[in-house]
Amino acid sequence: MAASKRLTFTVNITRRPKNAHKDSPQKPEPYVGSPELKKAVNLAIYLRRPLLLEGDAGCGKTRLASAVAYELGLPLYRWDVRSTTKAEDGLYEYDAILRLHDVHTQKVAPEPTVAHGQAEPEDLDQEYLDQEDSEPVNRNPANAKHYRQFGALGKAFRLKDCPAVVLIDEIDKADLDFPNDLLTVLDEPWEFKIKETGETITATHKPIVIITSNKEKGNLPAPFLRRCLYHYLDFPNDPKQLQEIVDKHYQVCEEAPPPADLVDTAIARFLAVWNEGGLFKTPGTSEFLDWLKALHTFESKPYNPKQLEKNKLLPYPELLFKLQQDWKKYAKAS
Template identity: 55%
Template sequence: MPLAPNQYRFQGDPSQRPDDAHPDSPQEEEPYIADPALVKAVNLSIYLGRPLLLEGEAGCGKTRLASALAYELGLPFYRWDVRSTSKAKDGLYSYDAVLRLHDVQARAVESNLERRPSEPTDYRTWGALGQAFQVEDRPAVVLIDEIDKADLDFPNDLLAVLDEPWAFEIPETGETRAKKIQAKHMPIVLITSNKEKGDLPVPFLRRCIYYYVKFPDDQGRLKEIVDAHYETKAKLARPAKKPGPKLFQAAAERFLALREKGGLFKNPGTSEFLDWLDALQGFGSRPYSASKLKSESTIPYPELLFKLRGDWLKAASS
């Protein structure tokens, strides 16, 4: 049986990163402010060995949590971006039979090929979950991003892998039955979705720990995120001048009012806000006037906040 990762605890504090971090662990600190309830949900997922399903609007920080978790714990991190054509097998492995056939033919005229057509494992490539199963000394963090993009059978197909005995077979290489691929450690799996959880199959939801990530809808939370953003930039030797309190307050008020007003096809998220704040502070010859930002009807640098034509046209008309 694979070892459970329940000796690990996430604190939302990147300074806790161990000295012996895995080479596949993120190398740069992820500025992430985790709500205490979210920290508890992550640790429940780790303790119980169940995937953590994160839902919430785009830009609320679901994806970045996985990187922040892997960085703090020093664990390897593997990301799987789900597409409409994705199948559950894609996260485990891929097998290139065409390349093997090509090498069989090429071997007749070239004897120094790195790959061996007689060895089918030379044509096997690990997916994110497959990589996680190979880690010998610790669990890996796996992000399955935007699971709702795939068809309805996809989540249930994952259940056979994200549960006991944490193993899968590869018929193409003969790695079946006693030779099947067995996880050394149960991975810590985070799954994101931008839809309501009712859109996902009930058996899959029953298997997951669920948490809805709320957008930080007050100035206090936004300030924490902004402070962490600029502190991390300074640590990574990419310093940027932090906006003064008046400019931050004016920007936060304008940004939150824009979201609260509604009517947008896609609300801007925290990454858009941080880019916008950077531009307000440093893009021009001097920082943008806080009083002007409060009083004027137009929105400066709208290209940083609006990413769909309908929202852009609505902002331009106002």
């Protein structure tokens, strides 16, 4: 699909183009977004600035990227950050050990790795179709390009026909220098170099970058924050908001929804516990939807709403309480 017109996110899955990119999510995301969130996303798309999302666990930070990519028909590349993650990991990885292995097994003398800024000879690629999503079939150790694999940002930079949505999930798990290292890539001239091959990869279409953070290591560096748009996602702890999420979820998954009185009672009981403020780990919307599904279909008959309203202990606590302290307080009779 060509990116010829201005992209706008409206939280409407019916707007998905028919010629969606092959790497676009195939299943619709039942996402409910506020007008403020939609504005933040569209500002990020327009300005091509990373959108940094913070908020309560389970409030939809990670799922937003899927919702944006599905509606706009754009490819989605996800980068899950870990404590050992380096900025280069999202661009490319180079497997020098595999190249050395191929030298010995194929008994081919490799050309030395090219000097920085010097490109690989093109004639070495004649027997190798350069694929973005799979390893080369006929690797030639004389060509360093056969041993580099692109990460989420690297794939996004290489796209020629449309921008990609890149999710950088839980950026706060990485080293404190990691966000600042990204600045050299997520800004003009939007390019990076592969030192082993001498290639310079320049983005034809600047990606739509969505970053999530749980502030595990405190605030992110100020220089990084200055380059980002910021939005805080509140948990939908209002009955109308949760009802809208339930409606959208069952509309998308094409399952019969629970009876209205069961949904109303489940929302009331769930929010009463959530808003009480005594939980060490508050359940998110996905956990609520799993709990509601169990109430509806786990037994041969749906759970009785009047019984749910009357019982002191919530049924199926395994779905809601994931820490010992919460379990003892809300799942066991005192």
